[in-house]
Amino acid sequence: MKNITIIGSGNIGLSLAKGLVKSNLFVPAQITLTRRNVEALEEEAKLGFHVSDNNNSAVKNADIxxxxxxxxxxxxxxxLIKTSLTSTQIIVSVASGVSCMNIKAIIGTDKQVVRAMPNTAIAIGQSMTCVATDDADIKVVEKVEKLFETVGAVVVIQEDLMTSATALCACGIAFFLRAIRAASQGGVEIGFHAHDALKMAVQTAKGAADLLLQTQNHPEGEIDKVTSxxxxxIAGLNEMEHNGFxxxxxxxxxxxxxxxxDLYEE
Structure with a gap:
């Protein structure tokens, strides 16, 4: 992998770029970042990244x-960019609800297209990213896996599960955050100051997640250890379930x- 162009350098694009550099997989000079407002990339330019507001020219010398x-x-x-693309380049899309077939219908069926669905924890290198393709070469998929492993965990799935992955992982991070918020509000109601309740809820949630990741146990097995x-x-759990948790x-x-x-059609 020699050069990479990231079109759309918002939170996900910038986080990926910084993760690639931090892992020593790329140096800034190998990465081109594009954005309509290129002035917003002034800090990245100082760090050695190439920056551009011209997507067409930015893709011409990119391998990925x-x-x-x-x-x-x-x-x-x-x-805009289809005439500048070649069949040797790897196209990685993080756009929700857009299939590889949708993309190749525009840029040509000879292209290697892989989809990736990270979540916002990519900003701290803790993303859960799902990767899928229709018919890209396995070595191409492995290269994309390697990219996103620099910013978290990666699972390769069938492409027909990508919208499901969007809901569980990309949308899902908001669901878990809301659960943590609810726990902290409950903490306030039973007597804690808001900042203490939030800290306690966050650390408890982190502990629960790490417990499952490190032990590989089923959640119910760990729940059984806490319920007598x-x-x-068990009284609290059952009350939550009675209310539809x-x-x-x-x-x-x-x-x-x-x-x-449905997002691609909107």
Missing amino acids: IVLAILPQQLKKVLE PKGCT SSAFIKGIKLSADKAG
Whole structure:
């Protein structure tokens, strides 16, 4: 991998660029960042990144092109750059709800297209990124995996599951944040100051996640360790379930998946 162009240098694009440099996979001089308002990339330019507001010229010497843009913007950008693309380049799209076939319908079926769906934890190198393709070479997919492993964990999935991955991982981070917020509000109601309650809720949530990651245990197995007969934990859990906690969470994920599949057409 020699040169990479990231089109749309917002939060995800910039976080990926910085992760690639931090991991020593690339140096700034190998990375071109594009944005309509190029003045917003002044700091990155000082760090040695190439910056541009011309997507067409920015892709010409790139080995990998990352489309870190909204699905509603994708058609216009693809139409602009398609004549500058070659079949040897790797096209990586992070646009929700846009299939590899949708992209190749514009830029040509001879192109190597891979989809990636990170989440906003990419900003701290803790993204959960799902990667998929229709028919790109396995070595191409492995290169894309390597890119996103610099900013978190990666799972390769079937492409027909990508909208589901958007709901569970990209939208899902907001769901877990809302759960933490609710826990902190509960903490305030039972007597803690807001800043203490939030810190306690955040660390408890982090501990729960790390517990599962490190032990590889099932959540219910860990829940069983905390619940005793006629105890306070099972009483609280059952009250939440009586009020639809799990059901609401599941319904929210399903609705987000339905919505994610429609974004490209809006």
